[in-house]
Amino acid sequence: xxxxxxxxxxxxxxQVSALLRPPSSQQVQDYFDELMSTRQCxxxxxxxxxxxxxxxxxxxxxxEGEIVLRDQMLVGVQHLSNKIDCLVCGFCFQxxxxxxLQIGRKLYLQSLGVSSTSDECTKGMMAHNSKACxxxxxxxxxxxxxxxxxxxxxxxxxxxxxxxxxxxxxxxLESLMNGRLTLPHSDKFPLxxxxxxxxxxxxxxxxxxxxxxxxxxxxxxxxxxxxxxESLSKDALLRFTQHANETNDIFLLAAxxxxxxxxxxxxxxxxxxxxxxxxxxxxxxxxxAWKPIHMGYKKTWWDCIxxxxxxxxxxxxxxxxxxxxxxxxxxLKEAIYDKEYEPCILLSTDQVFHFIDLxxxxxxxxxxxxIDDLPNTEKIQAERITQPxxxxxxxxxxxxxxxxxxxxxxxxMNHSCCPNSRAFKRDEDRxxxxxxxxxxxxxKGEEITISYIEEELPLAExxxxxxxxxxxxxxxxxxxxxxxxxxxxxx
Numbered sequence: 001x002x003x004x005x006x007x008x009x010x011x012x013x014x015q016v017s018a019l020l021r022p023p024s025s026q027q028v029q030d031y032f033d034e035l036m037s038t039r040q041c042x043x044x045x046x047x048x049x050x051x052x053x054x055x056x057x058x059x060x061x062x063x064e065g066e067i068v069l070r071d072q073m074l075v076g077v078q079h080l081s082n083k084i085d086c087l088v089c090g091f092c093f094q095x096x097x098x099x100x101l102q103i104g105r106k107l108y109l110q111s112l113g114v115s116s117t118s119d120e121c122t123k124g125m126m127a128h129n130s131k132a133c134x135x136x137x138x139x140x141x142x143x144x145x146x147x148x149x150x151x152x153x154x155x156x157x158x159x160x161x162x163x164x165x166x167x168x169x170x171x172x173l174e175s176l177m178n179g180r181l182t183l184p185h186s187d188k189f190p191l192x193x194x195x196x197x198x199x200x201x202x203x204x205x206x207x208x209x210x211x212x213x214x215x216x217x218x219x220x221x222x223x224x225x226x227x228x229x230e231s232l233s234k235d236a237l238l239r240f241t242q243h244a245n246e247t248n249d250i251f252l253l254a255a256x257x258x259x260x261x262x263x264x265x266x267x268x269x270x271x272x273x274x275x276x277x278x279x280x281x282x283x284x285x286x287x288x289a290w291k292p293i294h295m296g297y298k299k300t301w302w303d304c305i306x307x308x309x310x311x312x313x314x315x316x317x318x319x320x321x322x323x324x325x326x327x328x329x330x331x332l333k334e335a336i337y338d339k340e341y342e343p344c345i346l347l348s349t350d351q352v353f354h355f356i357d358l359x360x361x362x363x364x365x366x367x368x369x370x371i372d373d374l375p376n377t378e379k380i381q382a383e384r385i386t387q388p389x390x391x392x393x394x395x396x397x398x399x400x401x402x403x404x405x406x407x408x409x410x411x412x413m414n415h416s417c418c419p420n421s422r423a424f425k426r427d428e429d430r431x432x433x434x435x436x437x438x439x440x441x442x443x444k445g446e447e448i449t450i451s452y453i454e455e456e457l458p459l460a461e462x463x464x465x466x467x468x469x470x471x472x473x474x475x476x477x478x479x480x481x482x483x484x485x486x487x488x489x490x491x
Contacts, residue, residue, distance in 0.1 A: 018287075023294065028054060031295055035408060044069060044448070046412050054412040055447050062442040068421050069409060069436040069448075074292055075219065075256040076358050076405030076432055080245050084109050085399035086362065087194065090204035090220070091211035093360050093401055093432030097194045099186040099367050104176025107392055111170060168392050183389075184382040188370060189363045200226030219259035222336050236334035243331055251328040253355065253404055257293050258332065265289035296411050306468040356410060358403035358432050361425055365398035401432075410434045415469070416449035417462055418477040423450060449475075459485065 023031070025048040032046035032054075042059065049055030062068055078088060085106055089096050097105075175181035192207035198216055201224045206212040221230045223237065231237045244251035268285045311317045368390055371382050390397055410423070413436070424437045436450065453465040459481040466473055 028295065031291060032409075032412070039072070039409075041069060041409065044409070046409070049414065049447070056409065056413045058442050058444050058446050058448060061444050062438040064438055064440050066438045067435065068438050068442070069434070071407045071409045071434040071436070073358065073405035073407050073432055073434070074296075075253060075260055076403055077249060077252045077256065078358070078401060078403040080249055082399070082402045084114060085396060086360075086401045087205065088360065088401045089192070089207035089211050089431075090197070091206060091215035091218075093358060093403065094192070094207050094430050095360065095363050095401065096192050096205060096207045098179070098191055099189050099364060100176040100179070100181060100183055101194070102191075102362075102364050103183075103389055103393065104173045107168060107389070108170070108173040108177060110392075111168075111173065168388065183367075184385055185370060185374075186367065189367050191363060197224060197226060199224035199228040201229070202226070217263065219256045219263065222259040222262060223255060231335045232337065233335050236331060237336075240328065240331035240335055243328055247324050247328070250355075250404070251325070251332075253406070254328070255332055257406070259336065261289050261293055262336065262338070264292075292408060293406075296406055296408060355404050356407050356423075356434065358401070358405040359425065360401035360430065360432055362398055362400045363430075364393075365400075368397060403432075405432060405434075407434045410436065410450075413448055413450050415452045415466070415471075415473060416475040416477075417451060417453075417455060417473055418475055419449040419451045419455075420446065421448050421450050 029047065036042070036044060036046070043062070045057045045059045046054055047057055056069075058068075076093065078086070078090075078093065086095065087097055087102060087105055088094060095102065172181070176183075194205040195207070195209060195212055196202070197204045197206070197220070198212055199221065203225065204215070204220065206215065216224075221228075223229075223231065225231075225234050225237050225241075229237070240255065241252070244255070265286055265288075268289055269282070272281065272285070305318075305321055307314055307317060368386065371379065371386050373379075374382060413421070420438065420440055420442050421436050422439045423434060425435055426437075429435050436448070442448065452469055453462055455462075457465065459478060462478070463472055
């Protein structure tokens with residue numbers, strides 16, 4: 001098989017090598033000291049770990065259950081299939097709109113034949129990505145409320161003649177989405193109003209103008225397909241997005257990392273006097289702009305992605321993955337390319353950082369649990385309205401927001417199969433920030449460790465799960481269980 005050669009890699013080989021050169025221990029220390037200070041994480045310190053590179057250490061004592069860290073992601077994306085289930089802010093990833101909009105929108109998309117498990121998910125989301133799915137009025141007849149017309153019983157709204165797969169008429173779902181219909185007790189679960197993308201793409205919504213402006217400045221101004229987009233070609237951008245949706249949404253996250261670096265570079269350059277704009281200054285600015293992403297760099301994506309069980313030819317598989325990355329790079333290059341910062345386009349598209357699952361619990365689940373816990377009389381009355389909706393949603397009623405993000409501080413935390421901390425979402429944690437709690441008492445100076453995998457697995461399965469991370473765990477628990485296995489004892 002022919003080797004895939006990227007023209008940018010050929011032209012900018014020396015620059016790419018320089019940008020990928022591992023930072024010194026002092027550079028790492030200085031960067032994270034500044035980041036910790038900016039984010040006011042005064043109880044933590046990132047330092048060099050002789051075994052694993054970076055590590056996070058306690059700068060104070062922590063009690064069991066105490067918050068160790070709230071870490072805001074640098075870049076993140078919601079999985080495409082999950083966008084059917086959940087409408088969330090495109091920057092902080094908290095749920096937006098209303099309980100009614102969340103339920104109505106999901107059932108409406110399902111009624112159109114779009115589902116999170118469907119092979120047509122990508123095409124369906126792109127075809128039906130309209131105001132209809134985000135709360136705009138869909139009916140000119142504002143008085144046509146199917147709930148009121150049927151005596152306050154959603155069950156009576158169902159019709160055997162309806163073609164909707166959810167078994168509920170479209171008019172009812174429209175009433176939920178456009179605010180003409182209010183569910184009982186939904187006021188106990190208020191959500192921020194959904195704010196449209198300032199670029200007019202109709203694909204991203206936000207919980208506030210603050211998040212809208214932050215995302216625009218951080219990456220979306222280059223990746224928006226709307227009228228105000230700063231991309232060079234909206235058509236190329238749409239082709240890139242479609243390719244990522246059809247192959248691997250890791251490319252969408254890489255594109256955000258690229259856009260973040262480019263926009264940061266532009267901001268740094270704008271702050272410099274024009275008379276200093278020469279090659280050496282531009283290069284130093286690019287290095288500075290790339291630094292937040294560089295600090296999380298691990299290795300090339302195609303070298304570390306885990307090998308599927310049904311693949312026997314590893315070389316061919318990794319070459320195929322590399323070709324996908326190259327195709328993605330070419331499409332993105334057409335959309336946002338500028339020779340001035342072309343090395344960072346190559347860097348972020350094919351490099352791997354310590355990505356972490358992004359999870360935000362659904363208020364819809366909380367809503368239905370609340371209804372189920374009502375006193376019997378109130379519950380019976382409320383369920384005349386809510387039960388048909390719950391039945392239509394099925395087992396997926398509690399779907400949470402799911403995606404992938406790069407968390408600069410949590411990504412420095414090393415793994416242990418007997419960790420002293422854990423990632424945990426409390427009831428009040430309703431956005432995409434990572435929350436780390438102390439699993440036991442932690443002393444000042446002790447390294448903060450978390451588990452990357454399911455801790456209850458036996459030794460062999462834990463090590464197999466950790467293969468994706470490129471290391472074999474040597475924590476005290478693994479060493480002890482390994483000795484027991486070697487001694488013929490049952491772990």
